[in-house]
Amino acid sequence: DQQVKQNSPSLSVQEGRISILNCDYTNSMFDYFLWYKKYPAEGPTFLISISSIKDKNEDGRFTVFLNKSAKHLSLHIVPSQPGDSAVYFCAASAGPIQGAQKLVFGQGTRLTINP
Amino acid sequence: NAGVTQTPKFRVLKTGQSMTLLCAQDMNHEYMYWYRQDPGMGLRLIHYSVGEGTTAKGEVPDGYNVSRLKKQNFLLGLESAAPSQTSVYFCASSEPTGHYSPLHFGNGTRLTVT
Numbered sequence: 001d002q003q004v005k006q007n008s009p010s011l012s013v014q015e016g017r018i019s020i021l022n023c024d025y026t027n028s029m030f031d032y033f034l035w036y037k038k039y040p041a042e043g044p045t046f047l048i049s050i051s052s053i054k055d056k057n058e059d060g061r062f063t064v065f066l067n068k069s070a071k072h073l074s075l076h077i078v079p080s081q082p083g084d085s086a087v088y089f090c091a092a093s094a095g096p097i098q099g100a101q102k103l104v105f106g107q108g109t110r111l112t113i114n115p
Numbered sequence: 116n117a118g119v120t121q122t123p124k125f126r127v128l129k130t131g132q133s134m135t136l137l138c139a140q141d142m143n144h145e146y147m148y149w150y151r152q153d154p155g156m157g158l159r160l161i162h163y164s165v166g167e168g169t170t171a172k173g174e175v176p177d178g179y180n181v182s183r184l185k186k187q188n189f190l191l192g193l194e195s196a197a198p199s200q201t202s203v204y205f206c207a208s209s210e211p212t213g214h215y216s217p218l219h220f221g222n223g224t225r226l227t228v229t
Binding site (some may be wrong): 004006009032034036039042043044045046049051083085089091093096098099100101102104105106107108 | 119143145146148149156157158159160164165168171173174205207209215216217218219220221222223
């Protein structure tokens with residue numbers, strides 16, 4: 001049972017345009033959501049997060065939107081740059097266990113930015 | 116400051132063999148984790164630790180054991196490897212402050228079991 005789903009395995013966007021990556025979740029106990037970015041042969045790196053008490057969080061070119069009623073979040077990248085080409089993972093947490101983060105990850109979306 | 120270091124980077128095992136994956140972090144993080152990544156599955160939590168001398172089961176713990184004898188090290192063991200354990204394994208750590216500290220990942224160990 002996939003609690004966090006990224007239904008688009010891949011996305012191709014032209015440089016300078018907006019990239020929108022989507023993520024759906026089923027567990028209503030999730031209260032914190034994160035996006036990680038992963039380059040080949042490297043580990044995932046943290047990109048941006050949002051608490052369930054907010055509906056938007058912005059950090060430079062990256063904005064995450066949360067729609068709790070639809071159990072949906074999205075990551076917007078504006079403008080898209082060639083260095084943004086990577087696999088993006090959505091992750092969710094139902095709260096820390098003794099302070100530890102038990103994240104549930106989506107399958108990932110491979111974003112390719114074309115010049 | 117190397118962050119999270121995993122060794123080895125690659126390994127090929129025969130079915131039934133055993134091995135240990137080593138994870139070391141130099142950030143003085145309290146919490147450490149082992150994930151596996153499989154195509155179409157995302158990352159799944161195997162085991163985690165909330166401090167030196169502690170371990171706990173994650174989502175997919177069967178076939179694995181872990182130990183956290185020192186705060187900076189988290190070992191993942193496969194006692195009798197199976198082809199289903201072919202995967203990329205990622206170790207991560209997180210800070211003791213704040214309830215939602217992001218995880219810091221190593222670069223992974225690619226394991227193939229034949």
